[in-house]
Amino acid sequence: MILTAIIVLGLMGFIFAGLLGYAAGYFKIEEDPRIAQALALLPGTNCGACGSAGCRNFAERLIKGEVPVTGCVSGGPDVAAALAKFMGVEALQGLCKMTAAVHCGASESQRRKKANYSGVRTCAAADLVDSGGLRCGYGCLGYGDCFLVCPFDAIRMKDGLPVIDHNKCTACGKCVAACPRQIISLIPCDLGVLVACSSHDTGANTRKNCPVGCIACKICEREAPNVFKVVDNLAVMDYSKTDIDCSAAIEKCPTKCIVINKS
Amino acid sequence: MELFGIFFAAFLINNILLIRFIALCSFFGVSTKIDTSIGMSLAVIFVMTISSAVSWMIYNFLLTPFHLEFLRTATFILTIAALVQLEELYMKKMVPGLYRAMGIYLPLITTNCAILAVAFLAIDYRYSFVQAMVYSLGVSFGYSLAIVLFAYIRERMALAPIPKWFQGYPIAFITAALMSLAFLGFTGMFGL
Numbered sequence: 001m002i003l004t005a006i007i008v009l010g011l012m013g014f015i016f017a018g019l020l021g022y023a024a025g026y027f028k029i030e031e032d033p034r035i036a037q038a039l040a041l042l043p044g045t046n047c048g049a050c051g052s053a054g055c056r057n058f059a060e061r062l063i064k065g066e067v068p069v070t071g072c073v074s075g076g077p078d079v080a081a082a083l084a085k086f087m088g089v090e091a092l093q094g095l096c097k098m099t100a101a102v103h104c105g106a107s108e109s110q111r112r113k114k115a116n117y118s119g120v121r122t123c124a125a126a127d128l129v130d131s132g133g134l135r136c137g138y139g140c141l142g143y144g145d146c147f148l149v150c151p152f153d154a155i156r157m158k159d160g161l162p163v164i165d166h167n168k169c170t171a172c173g174k175c176v177a178a179c180p181r182q183i184i185s186l187i188p189c190d191l192g193v194l195v196a197c198s199s200h201d202t203g204a205n206t207r208k209n210c211p212v213g214c215i216a217c218k219i220c221e222r223e224a225p226n227v228f229k230v231v232d233n234l235a236v237m238d239y240s241k242t243d244i245d246c247s248a249a250i251e252k253c254p255t256k257c258i259v260i261n262k263s
Numbered sequence: 264m265e266l267f268g269i270f271f272a273a274f275l276i277n278n279i280l281l282i283r284f285i286a287l288c289s290f291f292g293v294s295t296k297i298d299t300s301i302g303m304s305l306a307v308i309f310v311m312t313i314s315s316a317v318s319w320m321i322y323n324f325l326l327t328p329f330h331l332e333f334l335r336t337a338t339f340i341l342t343i344a345a346l347v348q349l350e351e352l353y354m355k356k357m358v359p360g361l362y363r364a365m366g367i368y369l370p371l372i373t374t375n376c377a378i379l380a381v382a383f384l385a386i387d388y389r390y391s392f393v394q395a396m397v398y399s400l401g402v403s404f405g406y407s408l409a410i411v412l413f414a415y416i417r418e419r420m421a422l423a424p425i426p427k428w429f430q431g432y433p434i435a436f437i438t439a440a441l442m443s444l445a446f447l448g449f450t451g452m453f454g455l
Contacts, residue, residue, distance in 0.1 A: 004329050012325075012338060016345035023349055027356035120422055 035059050041082045042072060047151055049073035049172035062087070073098070074152075074170030097189040098171035100154075100164050104140040104183045105196030105212045105257055108160030111139065112209055127180035135209040138199040140183055146175035187239050187261075193246055195228075195235050197257040202233055214257045220249040228258075266397045269390075271452070273401030279377050280409040281439070281446040286377035290410055291435055293368070295421075300414035304407030306368040308400075311378055313350065314343045315399035318382040319392055339382050347373045377406060413442065 038059040045055070050071045052058035061067045062083065069083040076097040117126055117133035123145040126132030132141045142160030154168035155175060162175070166189060176184045183198045195214065199206050203215035214235050220228040221235070224246040228235050235258065250258050277283060280290050293303045318339045326332055351369055354362040362369075372378060381402050385395035416438055425434050 001330070005331055005334055008325065008329055008331055009334060009337065009341075012321075012341060016341065020345060020348055020352075023352045027352040029356055121424065122422065125422070 032063055034063050038062055038083065038086060041079060041086060043075045043079060043170075045074055045151065045170075045172075047074050047170070047172040047174070049170075049174070074172045076170065098186040099166045099169045099189040100146075100171060100173075100175055100184050101187045101194045101261060102140065102162050102164065102184055103194065103196060103198045104138075104161065105259060106136070106139050106161070106210050107158075108142055110211050111136065111142070111160070123178075124180045136199060136201075136206075136213065138181060138183070138201070139197075139210065139213075141181065145178045145180070146184060149174045149178040193237065193250065193258060194261045195237050195257060196259045197234065200232050200234050206233070212255050212257050215255055217254060219252045219254065220246075220258055223249040223252055266394065269394055269397050270401040273398050274405040274408070275446065275449040276452060278405045278409055278446050278449075279380070279402050280406055281443040283380075285380045286375055286406065287439075289371075289375055289377075290413065290439070291432065294410050294414040294417055294435075297411065297414045297418060299368075300410045301407075302365055303368045303372075304403075304410055306365040306372050307375070307377065307406050308403040309365070310343075310347060310350070310369070310372045311381055311399050311403040311406075312396065314346050314378050315381050315385055315395055316392075317346055318342050319385060319390075319395045322386055323392075335383070335386070339379055343378055343382070344373050377402070409442070409446075413439065416442075 035056075036059075039056055042055040042059060048054065050058050050067065050073055052061055052067065052071075058067060058072065062069070062071070069087055069089060070080040072079045072083070112135045113133050114135050115130070115133040117129060119125055119129055121143050123132075123141040123143045126141045126143055131137045132143075134141065140161055142157070144155075144157045144162065146162050147155045147157050151172065151174060152168050152170055154165045154170070155162045156165070157163070162184070171186050173186060176182075176186060181198065187194060196212070197206075197210075197214035199210070199213045201209065201213075203217065206213040206215050214233075216230050216233040216235070218230050221230055224244060227238055227241050227244050227246050228249060229238070230236070237258075246258075250260065273279075279285050280287065289303060293299045321338060321342055322332075322335060326335060326338065347370060351362075354365075354369075381399050385398050388394075388398070390398055417435060420434060420438070429437070
């Protein structure tokens, strides 16, 4: 009895082992060894910001030449340089790390309300129900959808506003997509200034709704004409102009909605 | 009609997850998103059918003639593990689309207790080969039904204002318990 048991189980083991060994050879897939090497250089966070389905997919497409070496958003210039060296191409100059920025400056206490919102406590839900009770139809709702979606722990909520840690932010763009009001955008990391308002209401209406909103007074346009431009009742900053001093515009802004971008 | 009875008994009345409480680990582990639960369901249907067929044959044509029925646990584990490996290798080469759809769930299922349980139960019930096949199909469809329904509920619960002390697994277990109660209502259907 014991002998047959040993023989039967042993034979089964050998048969399966042989079968698997044979199958491993028969069904072998030749894979480009460069894919694994490129994958090792990538951050491995699978954030998807590059548009590929994860880091592995990015590495496959990189080898095929479908994506550029600078395509990895969350890796930034370091990974781009490493990939450029690996692929034997020149690293692109002037590549700048991006970071998320919040274009609203109204903290919880500054937001004027027209009703109390008591529904599901997410920004996506609150935005559907008449601006979540806020007078401003453009600003931050403060329920932290961006905070919840951030895979890098780079966002924390302070006084109902997201604060972005530039050292942790990899510009993967998940918060940009998560915000139902589109008040988060990606701007160059070395930029010190941003417009902390997204309201396209007229100046008078913005004044009624929010103490720190852009009232389209065009003072910034006068102080720094090449940098700021008021479009559709909102100051828009040209983020490619990093070298111009716009401290006068920050100083003169009557509602202080042009702010220093601090982490 | 008899096969129909076996299928429905396995599918609803003795639902493997909600009535028998087998494979609860994957029931709670991969049911947070509908997509992952569907991937897991497909992999379970696929692996369960094939592995119960092979283990039925091994039991009846190899273990019974040698009077080695007591070895069935060891042999079934060996068989299922080897089989899943083989399937993975085959699918990676021949049907890469399906391989990507099932993804990580295929190797994960090797350790799923439901697969082993179905191989055992089909033998305990003394089913013929066709009956065992229908039975394993019924069980795997029942598994899929329960886990996909559960995933739908959990996706809705993620948005709901749940008291802090119920958040996460406590509310999931309560929900599973209520679903189990609901499935008890199938008892006695078709006179089974």
